[in-house]
Amino acid sequence: MKPWFPLFALVYGLLIPAVLASPLEVRDGQFMREGKVYRGIGMNYYDAFLLALPVPEPGVTPVKAFGEGFAFLAAQKVPFVRFAACGFFPSQMKLYEDNPREYFKLLDEVVAEAEKHNLGLIPALFWSYFCVPDLVGEPISAWGDAKSKTRAFMRRYTREVVQRYRNSPAIWAWEFGNEFLNEADLPGPQNSAAWIVPSMKTAAKRTDKDKLTSEAAIAAYRDFQAVVRELDPKRPVLTGDASPRVSAWNLSRGQGWTPDTREQWMQALARANPTDTINLHFYHPRATRSGYGGYGISGASLRQILEATQAVSKANGKPTWLGEFGPGGGEMDVAERRRQVEEFLQLIEELDIPLSAYWVFNSPNPDLVVWNAAPDNENAFVFDLIRRANERLSNR
Secondary structure (H helix, E strand, O other): OOOOOOHHHHHHHOOOOOOOOOOOOOEOOOEEEOOEEOEEEEEOOOOOOOHHOOOOEEEEEEOHHHHHHHHHHOOOOOEEEEEEEOOOOHHHHHHHHOOHHHHHHHHHHHHHHHOOOOOOEEEEEEEOOOHHHHOOOOHHHHHHHHOHHHHHHHHHHHHHHHHOOOOOOOOOEEEEEHHHHHEEEEOOOOOOOOOHHHOOOOOOOHHHHEEOOOHHHHHHHHHHHHHHHOOOOOEEOOOOOOOOEEEEEHHHHOOOOOOOOOHHHHHHHOOOOOOOOOOEEEHHHHHHOOOOOEEEEEEEEHHHHHHHHHHHHHHHHHOOEEEEEEEEOOOHHHHHHHHHHHHHHHHHHHHOOOOOEOOEEEOHHHHHHOOOOOOOOOOHHHHHHHHHHHHHHHHH
16 A cells, blocks of 8 residues: 555545445345436446556557546436546556556546536446556466455555545446456466557466456455445445356356356356346347357347346346447448447336446547447437437436
């Protein structure tokens, strides 16, 4: 822990001795806000903070554009955004290690701007699964070791972020990371699928110790929730994970890419979410994919995937958090993108999925062109669709 932080935390705690009423919480298996059941559709503004850091991703120019972005989203009646409250690469966390005051000054600006526009925030604190282990010089498997430097860093950073922002009405929930279990339990001779970008301070090579297991990731999720709950007893704690792969149950048992049954997939989904909600990221055509790399229930439709998710939610008394949704990848015209987004929104309403977020808002990454919705691009139709869907949800 940085030597200045305990003093800051003490002063801040004296000024505001109690956590303010949470704008979002989970009660009786439902999201609640201001004493009422809440349903809403937000957006992923993944790099709102990341682009403000002095070390951007390769080929991306740093820019502090979140103020304009938040203003636009608020005008479109988007209630909240999910974003990476961290670096993606180890080099992007260098500012936090070397100059935490300056690092938190930048994150303070993001939170303050959201408060200004009455926009909710769902910060993900550990977006990429290799960043922290690479930063502290450990293999990725260290996520499963409660005594590792990786887990110690996780606890320290979580405490600092939660204690600093728990009094902000902009914070709606605390999320661990992004899709860790996509990389878990993968069979075969490959050591790890983790990125190797030495210029961004990743490990120069990967070994068998860099393989991530679902057991290790889930242990980290539980640890994260325990740390958050020490400081914030109300706000939802989220894993940030995606749909289990079509073989997640079998993979976790060392049985390879044998497709799971519907019941096995539902068991895998429940196991992947030991925190307050059932998390899911899902994109339209993946519902029918099967075999290596596929997600969802093999051969199932989008409706069937979401119905199964809601069944898991009800059985476990946890609301569904569809943290990412959008059209499928690959080439498709704008009309087809719109059709797929409309289908998602229809099912979100019909199946009563309470909290969801479209992927993605105003990204400079050319690889995300199919999903990227910006005020002046061909996917701008997304804002009107979401605004109208939110109006209908608020009137239910």
